[in-house]
Amino acid sequence: MSRTITCPVCGRRNGYEFRFGGEDKGPRPEEEGMSPEKWFEYTHLNDCKAGIRKEWWFHRDGCGVWFTIFRDTASNREVVRPPERELEAVP
Amino acid sequence: MAHKTKRLWKYQPLKSSYDAVIIGGGLHGLATAYFLAKKHGLSNVAVIEKRYIGFGGAGRNTAIVRANQRTQENLPLYREALQLWPVLTKELDFNLMFHNCGNLNLFHSEAAMKAARLNTASGQFHGIKSHLIDAEECKRMVPALDISDRPRYPILGAMYHPPGGIVRHDAVVWGLAKGASKHGAHIHQGTEVTGIEVYKGKVAGVHTDKGKIKTPRVLNAAGAYSADISSRLLGAKLPISVLTIQAMVTQPLKPLLNHVVSSGAYHCYANQTLKGEIATGAHMDPWPNYTNETTAHYIKHQAEALTEFLPCLAGVKFMRIWGGLADMTPDMAPIIDGNEPVEGYYIDCGWGYFGFKSSTVTGKYMARYMAEGRCPEILKPFALSRFKEHRLMGETAALVNYTPDN
């Protein structure tokens, strides 16, 4: 199977149409109480997990929408949202 | 004639304790083990390799070496790395096949030529030879280049860097393994590090699938797997993204390319191996992953890009394609640190697709770092703290930005 990514607007499309937008790290930290340490964690640090994780994608050569998907980095394939109990480690 | 084969490195049983354990039998791990044993008398060292030595980037890279980087922090390291090849060839008594053919970086815009002027001047400041040449000179050096205005991005000129070239990557793996083993280091293949034991803020040992090892020092040199290991085993996340990078070779041809030729605009670089094949590498795949998968997308991309500036390659067949992993940092420079977040834990990773050329010199200084516990000057700029202080290195400049974002 080729590498595809499912855009919420355009459906399943060739993966090369998309731009990776980073691991999903939750909401941007509040300005109040912001420290260089917190900003560093949010902007730069990654889990680099080998397995299923939630991440951001951008349909660059398509409709231009930003969205999140689940992907297994060990198989390099998009996966359906895993059941809650397997999701523990996924943000 | 009877021919007796001898193993280059010895098989040893896994001991229950070592003075230092190195995770990863790649270039950086083996080089560090070699220098620890040879120069610092720390021969009770184990290299723990999950698969076989050279399984990672070490055996998959396109073997290009050069010292034409952009920043003051990077240049001295890469300069010394180039000087080490002939020395190590002798020292290891192993032919590393340094083919000093020089590198030609093609430019297709005034902006890129301007950026290269800074690279050239910075290199010259550090005593590294590089100079700019115009399109006619490129053509004289590599007659196969198309310098007309036919290509989509016509060639305006190039940065010529005579001290670089190609080194046989497998030979470096085997030579370093041979040298490390000769000086007493143990190499354990087929052994995976599964845990790092910390006691009172200090490294106490590592767990492997073959048993526990006590040790006061651990070096994480697991290449593309370093960030996963660091975050999973120590809870210390790193600013890294792991991407696939693909390379391929054509059928062998008569000599036509006597330099490494690269083009940022075309996301393409190529050299002719000593066997005659054109070895070429591309841009990275845009998705973080841990497979070594290849795609038809890049076969087409390489064919298109190569035949733009080397049109004589049209119709030539690709023989093999392979993929490897690149651990990319946001500033195209590695992460080299020690005693962070716990005492005795060292890290040397984030080498992306450029960690072959630097492996031996980094191993040399990493060994000193681990033996003395103090970071050598030359490695200091690569500490993880630069990201916290937002002092990223400007290694990319106007050249193509190789991050997961494009």
Ligand SMILES: Cc1cc2nc3c(=O)[nH]c(=O)nc-3n(C[C@H](O)[C@H](O)[C@H](O)COP(=O)(O)OP(=O)(O)OC[C@H]3O[C@@H](n4cnc5c(N)ncnc54)[C@H](O)[C@@H]3O)c2cc1C
């Ligand atoms: C296609 C391609 C082309 C490249 N071209 C060039 C080039 O032209 N010039 C250049 O300078 N660089 C190039 N590189 C980059 C270079 O190959 C890498 O930067 C370099 O190999 C990194 O060395 P390393 O020792 O850090 O990691 P690696 O050589 O990847 O070694 C890491 C080792 O750690 C092992 N490991 C992982 N997890 C564990 C564990 N839990 N326990 C035990 N062992 C483990 C792995 O099996 C692996 O053998 C290229 C890379 C690729 C993929």
Ligand SMILES: [Zn+2]
């Ligand atoms: Zn879309």
